[in-house]
Each structure stands twice: as structure tokens, then as C-alpha cells.
Amino acid sequence: MRGQLLKSRLSLIITGLCLGSLLTSLIWYNNNVDPHRPPPQKKNVTQPFGPCEGCRKIIDKAVQRYSQTWKKQEDNYQNFRSNLSSECHGLDNAIITQTNTPVGSRIVFNGIRKTLKVTPKLFSIFAKESPFSNKTWDTCAVVGSGGILTNSSCGNAIDSAQFVIRCNLPPVDNGYEKHVGVKTDLVTANPSIFTQNYGALIGQRRPFVERLRTYGNSLLLLPAFSYTLDTPVSLRVFSTIKDFHSPIRPVFLNPEYFRSLLLFWRSQGLYRGQLSTGISMVSLALELCNNVDLYGFWPFSTHPYSLHNLTSHYYDNRQPKFIVHAMPTEFELLLQLHSQGVLRLHLGDCQPGGTEVIDKANAQNSEKQEDNPPKI
Template sequence: MIDSAQFVIRCNLPPLKNSYEKHVGIKTDLVTANPSILLEKYGALNGRRRPFVESLRSYGNSLLLLPAFSFSLNTPVCLRAVYTIEDFESPIRPVFFNPDYLQNLDLFWRSQGLRAVRLTTGIMMTSLALELCDNVHLYGFWPFSNHPHKLYALTNHYYDDKRAAKTEFHAMPAEFDLLLRLHSQGVLKLHLGDCQTGEK
């Protein structure tokens, strides 16, 4: 279902290979890179940079959205990512958020009752999609630590064992409540069921 979409946005450099593709697809038109991933997984790109470039291969020539100008602390590592992409001649194409857009987005969601130190990448990408697309479908937006029906423990991402995001920065349950309201109003479609592979 994801691969059949006209435009696919993926958040925070998720792996698509190693049997994940049967659950999440592989098509990517835009992928985001959270600076914390660049810092923790790729050593802020201060040392060996090839692993970072190789990790981008599965996204082909998609757009890579870097929050270089959201906070001044993010600018150096995001620019190193751009220089690395250029130096290794990766086909991926870096793009940036306009800081005014991010500020206005924060003001808008605050006007809707959302109180968070920082908006999540998920709500930012949802907002962008709602502005650009006729039909918006969201997958993987479940901010709670247990399965909704079977109650077993869930990880924060499908590809790692991290339990929860940094709650001091994000208000994920509050964001989810807003997304659920938009789903109920028919503005977007939240897909909350288990992964469907198409296999019988």
C-alpha cells in the first residue's frame, strides 16, 4: 500500500532492507534525517563518512530533508551531511526547512492546543503532507508503549528496541490526539493495524 502512493515521506532514515521492505515498502520520495541520528549513529560525520552515504543508497535519488536552520546547534552537522553527500556524489538531494515555516507551524499547532517544547518530525511531515497532498495516509503513528488490543510491549520504531522518545521535548500522545481528530474528520487516514504483507 505504501509503495502504491504517488509520494512517500519517511521519517528519520528508517532502514528499508533486511526483510523490512515487505512490511514498510521501499518507495521513498522524501526522507528526513534527525540531527540526533547523525550525531549518535554517524559520529556527527566528523570521522568516517562512508557508512552514512551507504545508508542513503536505499532511498535512491529522493529528497533528504535536513533541519539545518531549525536550531543553531543543528546547522554544523547538517551542513557536514550536505558536504558528505556532495563529496561522495550520492544521488540523494538535500533540502532544508525554511525557519519561518517551522516557527509558523509551531504557532499554528499551539493555537490548536498543542503544548510541546518541540514538534516531532512526524507532526511536521504530516503538516507538510496536508498542505501538498489531496489524500494523506499515516503509518506507524502510535505513541504508546503497548499494543492497542493485545497490550504487549512495543518499541518506538519497527527497526530498533528503543522504548520511548524523549518526552521532555515532545508531546507525542497530545500530537496523536490531534491526528486522531483529523482522522475522525476525514482530513487524513491513520493506519493503526498490524503490518500487512500481502502474503497468505
């Protein structure tokens, strides 16, 4: 009798353990595996596209300001440029060179707390000197990839600039020329592009080299030292360019310069998120150029004048997998600089001759549509 009772109790204990294990597994599965459950959202992260807190206010503000004539304010420009230069020293430090990064020094990665010692072999592929030292241009265009450039006819206006900066290897051929231009003096490339589109250059490399032809002999800026995973693929990019005798000139972004930029923009009110490539290149342009024009910088999915829906880029509608940039906040800061006459944002379409068209009638109508606001 006592034996049967012990067996019954033991059976109940085993059953309870099994049920507990099953319940734990179900809870874990629901929280981690269930494909129908959306991934948990990080708090206090601004969405770069689509709905976001305060976006409508920013759009209305932009439309209102663009109904007014823009004029450069030389004093504001000189003050901002002087502060930026004294904090970041982009002309000498934006690019890793043999002067600012000697053999035996250590490169501190941006994304992680690791360093890399500069060996003679690594030192040999650094630029001998900064391509920007003792150089300035009168007019510069920084071209973002926003969908606002679609059918904008701004190609001539962009190409008229003396120095043109583009971000993340965007297409400038196959019909895009009319709207984004073709001239390129500096183009950036996120290492993820090489991994996603070119197999990290481990196999066939010629398609990548062919892609670079559209950029001629421009500078190719590689952020090789943001994360340790970026370094090997960036070095393969460098060797591929040399092996195929491509005229493009690869250089490495200095992580020290990037850190100084982050501190500078934190002081300007950009308290959250990593700096985007766009605002980083705008910063460099403000040191390099007397007059800076921005195209394709519009982080919302609705056009500010015609109110039609926009794709995330002028060449595709691919959304970012991870939200690391506070794009609307960056845009608002750039809008402030526009209003202060430091730089000029372009949000309207362009005429064939290159001048911008601002549809004031649509601008006024958009301000009156509070009862039926467009999707943003």
C-alpha cells in the same frame, strides 16, 4: 590561660567551618551527583511512551473509532487544508530556497535567539526553487517509526502511495521491506543521528553514504538551522553527499515555516512541547496531497488490538533522552482529523494486497478489560 581559651575557641570555629563545608558538599553531591538518584522531572511534560495521564482514554477512543468505517469528508479536508496553507505556506516556504532566503538576509534559529547572515557561499547551496511549488499528488503516505509497524505487512500499502515521506532515516531494508515498504520520496534526518551514528562526519564518511543508498534519489530534509550546533554537521552532510556523488538530494528545512507550524498547531490545541518531526511532515503532506494516509503513528507501548507490548520504534527500543514532544496530545489531534475525514490513520495490520485488517473482536474485548487493564 587566656591564650588556651582563645586557641580552644579558634579550634571550635575551624571545626565548625569544616563540618559546615562537609555538610554542604554532601548536600550538593546528593542533589547533583548521586547516580542512584533519578534526575529531577520537569513539570507539565507529557510522556511520549508508556504510562501517562489520559492515555487509556485515548486508546479506548481510538479502538472505538476504528471499529467504524472511515470515509473521507471532502469539505472538512478542504477547509483544514486551506487554513493550514494560508497560515504556513508549505508549498513555497517549507524549504529554504534562493527565492525566499536571498543573500544578505538573516536566518533566525528556532531553538535559540540567534541569527545567521546568508553569505554568497551559503546561498549557493540553497535549492534554486521549492521542489513543491505548483505540485500536488493524489495519494501520500507519511510513515512514522512506531513499533506498531512491526510485523504489520503494510509495506505494499505504503509503497502504493504516489509520494512517501519517512522520518529520521529509518531502515527500509534487512527484512523491514514487507512491513514498512521501500519507496521514499522525502526522508528527514535529525542532526543528532549524524553525531551519534557517524561521528559527525569528521572521520570516515563512506558508511553514511552507503546508508543513504536505500533512499535512492529522494529529498533529504535537514533541519540545519534549529540550533547553532546543527549547522556545521548539516553542512558536512551536504558536502559529503556532493563529494560522493550520492543521488539523494539534500535540502534545508526553513525555520520560518517551522515557527508558523508551531503557531498553527497551538491554535488547534497543542499547547505544550515542540512539534515532532512526524506532525510536521503530516502538515506538509496535507498541503501537498489530496489523500493522506499515516502509518506508524501510535505513541503507546501496547498494541490497540492484540494488546501485546510494543517497542518504541519498529527497528529498536531506544527511548528518548529528553522529552520535548507531547506525543499523546499530537496523536489525539491526528485522531480528531481522522474522525473528521481529513486524513486516515492506520492502526491495524495490512493484508498482502495492501488493505487494512481491523480485528473488531479484539477491539470489543479491549474495551471490556477495565478490571485488568494492560500496561500502557
